[in-house]
Amino acid sequence: MxxxxxxxxxxxxxxxxxxxxxxxxxxxxxxxxxxxxxxxxxxxxxxxxxxxxxxxxxxxxxxxxxxxxxxxxxxxxxxxxxxxxxxxxxxxxxxxxxxxxxxxxxxxxxxxxxxxxxxxxxxxxxxxxxxFSQPELESLFETLSQLIFKLNKNGILRVQRTCFGCKYFEKNNGINYCNLLQKPLETNEIRLDCLEFEEKPSI
Ligand code: SF4
CATH class of the missing domain: 1.10.10.10 (Winged helix-like DNA-binding domain superfamily/Winged helix DNA-binding domain)
Structure with a gap:
């Protein structure tokens, strides 16, 4: 089979x-x-x-x-x-x-x-x-948010509003940063459904 x-x-x-x-x-x-x-x-x-x-x-x-x-x-x-x-x-x-x-x-x-x-x-x-404990939640959330972003990049999930696909998002030296909120984002501050999300233009 x-x-x-x-x-x-x-x-x-x-x-x-x-x-x-x-x-x-x-x-x-x-x-x-x-x-x-x-x-x-x-x-x-x-x-x-x-x-x-x-x-x-x-x-x-x-x-x-x-x-x-x-x-x-x-x-x-x-x-x-x-x-x-x-x-x-x-x-x-x-x-x-x-x-x-x-x-x-x-x-x-x-x-x-x-x-x-x-x-x-x-x-x-x-x-x-x-x-679940806080560390378990954070680890699960980190994996889920990356998975959602990857599925969206591959066209399987048509809509997502996560930081990773947002034009205000930047990653410098391993630190996630929102240029709209003007602050670093801890793992648990990454948003999955952000009301301010704006799609990053494709390069
Ligand atoms: S505007 Fe929202 S989705 Fe975009 S980087 Fe900031 S918090 Fe994330």
């Missing part, structure tokens, strides 16, 4: 394979937790994801094109999800952008109520992560 990460025999001899399988298990946790929450409020997972993203990010990212990239789905899928949210009065469409064909969205009061019921859907996972 062909070599496969998902072959338990192969995993026995290869730590990277075990890690990839572990990440796949964790992805399942997200799916399960999101589905449970979505069912409880009568929405689909992608509708909940759109609402939560909109609650915490600037409005110019809250449009069909960006949601499609952020959640790795097609634009028609996003448009359909937004149609339902609009019908349920959970979002407000803003057509004031220069491009009359596009719009961004904000949350209505009903949308904010739904956020209050769903924003913590990942708490069961957070509770387990909280149980």
């Amino acid at each position: 062909n070599e496969s990460t998902f072959n338990p025999k192969q995993q026995e001899a290869n730590l990277s394979d075990k890690i990839v399988v572990g990440l796949e298990r964790i992805a399942e946790v997200f799916k399960v937790l999101l589905w449970e929450k979505a069912k409880s409020v009568g929405l689909s997972p992608i509708q909940i994801q759109i609402l939560i993203f909109t609650a915490y990010h600037k409005q110019d990212l809250c449009n069909v094109s960006h949601f499609a990239k952020e959640f790795n789905v097609t634009k028609p899928t996003i448009s359909d999800a937004i149609k339902v949210l609009d019908k349920k009065g959970m979002i407000i469409k803003d057509h004031s952008s220069a491009d009359s064909r596009s719009y961004s969205i904000t949350l209505s009061d009903v949308g904010h109520d739904i956020i209050a019921q769903t924003f913590n859907f990942s708490n069961p996972l957070k509770k387990q992560v909280d149980g």
Whole structure:
């Protein structure tokens, strides 16, 4: 049989394979937790994801094109999800952008109520992560942030807002530095979803 990460025999001899399988298990946790929450409020997972993203990010990212990239789905899928949210009065469409064909969205009061019921859907996972020691958390975070950046550089993960891909980021003599905040960044200060992030132009 062909070599496969998902072959338990192969995993026995290869730590990277075990890690990839572990990440796949964790992805399942997200799916399960999101589905449970979505069912409880009568929405689909992608509708909940759109609402939560909109609650915490600037409005110019809250449009069909960006949601499609952020959640790795097609634009028609996003448009359909937004149609339902609009019908349920959970979002407000803003057509004031220069491009009359596009719009961004904000949350209505009903949308904010739904956020209050769903924003913590990942708490069961957070509770387990909280149980690790500070050095364990820092080591895990360092690896995760590098992995996310590499996946983005290879085009597998279409969107990331980490320091490593930001135009304000600099690394000098092993020290991470943010030119916007004008301060060195310790490992645990590297951001994964920075509101000030601006993509580094490719050279
Ligand atoms: S602006 Fe944000 S993402 Fe960019 S380097 Fe500074 S902290 Fe990191």
